[in-house]
Amino acid sequence: MLKIALAQLNYTIGDFEKNVFKIKESIARAKAEHADLIVFSELCISGYPPRDFLEFSDFIDRCNKAAEEIASVCVGITAIVGCPTINPKPEGKNLFNSAYVCTDGKITDVIHKSLLPNYDIFDEYRYFEPNSNFHCISVKGKKIALTICEDLWNVEDDPMYVSSPMDELIREKPELMINIAASPFDYGHAEKRKSILSRNTKQYGIPLLYLNHVGAQTEIVFDGGSMAMNEKGEVTCQMKYFEEDFEVVEIFTAKTPILAGKTMSKIDRIHAALVLGIKDYFHKQNFTKAILGLSGGIDSAIVTCLATEALGKENVLPVLMPSQYSSEESVSDSVALCKNLGIRYEIIPIEKVYAEYILTLSNQFKGLTPGIAEENIQARIRGMLLMAMSNKFGHILLNTSNKSEIAVGYGTLYGDMCGGISVIGDVYKTEVYDLAKNINMEKEIIPDAIITKAPSAELRPGQKDSDSLPEYHLLDPILYQYIEKRKGPQELVGAGNDAALVKRILKLVNTNEYKRYQTPPILRVSPKAFGQGRRLPIVGKYLS
């Protein structure tokens, strides 16, 4: 019997003091609970993803000093901690993504990651040499196959790598697999992860402990959900989602599957991930207060609700900035929302500044019909007023653009595209409505009028989104197939979509890459978010 503690923690990248403190605290707790072994997640010492900090030898030194400090308290217990380590050979990349085994006050073994994810948001081959020497670790005489995250993911039908580390390790006849991970959230990832882990237990016929990160790192959210699984792929211990957690399992006795708990719906998960994303963006940078423009539309209403949940009523300041083109309802609905949430708001009308801009540009614009330039001026005045408030009072500006708008470039750069973090930039407009329903589940927080009105930017009289864009119920499914599923025009038309509509949408997406390049980081909740996970040339002629 082996008593193993699982510490699912929220780390801050490069905050060695805090990360080490948390790790040591958990080791003390595990000792108090008489655990033989405690497991932490992938690269827990540095936080994940450390990105190009890994190119600084100073950073690597600090990681390894931290590891030694952690090892020094591992007396009467073994700990597994993730840490970048130096490749001693001259050939190959300079680093490994490793797991240290710490026992008797020192580092006693080290395992390197073999399969380096380098797709979507992942860049691991940028830094790390893949492992090519395999061995199991030993804890209290038990042989354990220790792997790191992606190492277990090569069991899919179209495997991304030519070989799997477990195929090597299983030859040593280990009794247990342990996998330490930094596996980011998307709304479908928990199921996929469980299925991948279950395939492994069945394929190799031994139980598995899986330890994941929790918490958000700028745009990437880690959802936790660490678990123990028996050799039949049944979950025997399920740790919390979206929260830190600590469990002690007795791995060679308690193999009984637990009853499946209530699983969260897709929209519940997105909701929880966005709240955690906002929270960690603020708290990890010691920010407390958020500001945002509240237009009377559904997007800014949703972001106001999520921010209030994440940061508290006293820390969210919506600003209403009506113009001559704003409907009266835009103001009154927004005020009603703030009252429902119990938060204060400011009203700053923009008409006079707008008039002064037009006057200032009257020489240059003489004789020309008002158009996009004038519409964008209004959006940019709003962005500027919010940034002025942000600069004056130390609020961080929340961006309220949704994924549909960002995809087709229906937004003003330096206007409504401003912000420190984009909250719903990975949520399609049709999903924004689902979020609204979710928020209003128990009582009407978002006034119904905000949900039912036709979407409008209100930058000219009577404007509707549908003047410029296909209706969202037509737009979103095609965007999803193009962005998430990488379906090209022929496949999209072949699937029954209108050819002209497909061409129009794909062209909009591709010619707006320049706007997305300057978009704030977007909290990632889908398998393919704009930002680090989707990298396209700005200057290019494909489908544009």
Next chain:
Amino acid sequence: MLKIALAQLNYTIGDFEKNVFKIKESIARAKAEHADLIVFSELCISGYPPRDFLEFSDFIDRCNKAAEEIASVCVGITAIVGCPTINPKPEGKNLFNSAYVCTDGKITDVIHKSLLPNYDIFDEYRYFEPNSNFHCISVKGKKIALTICEDLWNVEDDPMYVSSPMDELIREKPELMINIAASPFDYGHAEKRKSILSRNTKQYGIPLLYLNHVGAQTEIVFDGGSMAMNEKGEVTCQMKYFEEDFEVVEIFTAKTPILAGKTMSKIDRIHAALVLGIKDYFHKQNFTKAILGLSGGIDSAIVTCLATEALGKENVLPVLMPSQYSSEESVSDSVALCKNLGIRYEIIPIEKVYAEYILTLSNQFKGLTPGIAEENIQARIRGMLLMAMSNKFGHILLNTSNKSEIAVGYGTLYGDMCGGISVIGDVYKTEVYDLAKNINMEKEIIPDAIITKAPSAELRPGQKDSDSLPEYHLLDPILYQYIEKRKGPQELVGAGNDAALVKRILKLVNTNEYKRYQTPPILRVSPKAFGQGRRLPIVGKYLS
């Protein structure tokens, strides 16, 4: 004797029609000149880097259809063209980065790239499976070791890869190496490239043909400089830098080294790269006209000169936007510059719009001392006026921030940080002065007053950059060591830098990652530019 044509061309990513046209045109010319073989560069069919377009099977299909079309005209000649190809095996990534050998009207052989660069701006392991089967190609009975770019780069002292493809290929006793490349410019790259290629010829004892891209792809500039080298590492044919070029070499006869031509100075190269960068950003998107803010400082003066050189006098519109804090000289010096260049300009004063903003915010800002918020409002008004002009008249806004400012965050997001492309964002302030000298080499184009005045943002009375920042001659060397050389604080202090200064600068760099995230793409001229080549977390505590 083998007669080989080298076609150094400027491709557009995803513009299959244009790329194929160019390639076929060169094949026709090579045939007319009785060449046996014509060589094009890496991924010439798709353009480089195609990034995530590679994830679309439609894109790959089009590449391969284009390759077949090219092959169909290869009658009486063999062509080597770069193209992404499909990995037929289920294991491993779905694609190879390949070179097709086309002869007798069809594709007769294919070689895959083995070493996949995945550092700095490169992401090749994101898409491609490394090759592991090696063979030489044969052209007119001559055995040739064909490799792709990075494949020859593992001869450095700290090799990044565990093995080199040439070590395999040399066993077949080839008589010639051909390397097709997409090797991006930085100011030191031409020398490094020559030294790497020369190492290869000496190590393997056979001559080498090297064929590179030319032209800019958004922020990445390819400088051409293709060449032939004999087995002693001496250059026997040197093709042009920064221009398309076409040469026919007789590889097994003409081994005589050419006399080394006049090499370009570092600043000449930077100058040429920036002009090419502007030109291709505009022309490849069918833009003609540029707009920019001309402040009276050296940065915007330089960008005005470079843009005029790249786009022509009639296509550059500087806008002077004086405020109450602008000196008279800022206007008169700017006007003098425009006269020297023979270009028109606009003057749009910002005082009234500024006053209206202050009035609009008077409730919120009541009783508070003016500060950063008010300074940023001025910078943002300028950004907005430029964007309004851009929207109205179709000019593309050029950003004029330099690398020193961008590094320490001395700039206003959505203000002077606006723009479609950043021209000198990879040029430190001290190098900006070198560019000015270069531009004024023959006659004074930039008025001397612009060069000699103390740098100032002119956002409050008497403001100087040195109020907020270390002097540039102290700042830039530390930035260079930290950014280009990845030296940590201890190394920097160990090298004799003041500890407090180092700490201050590193903190400024690290806490301004959020601003750089929203910066326009920056023309890359150094080995480590901000943007794709430098990826750091926004939320993190390392040295901040």
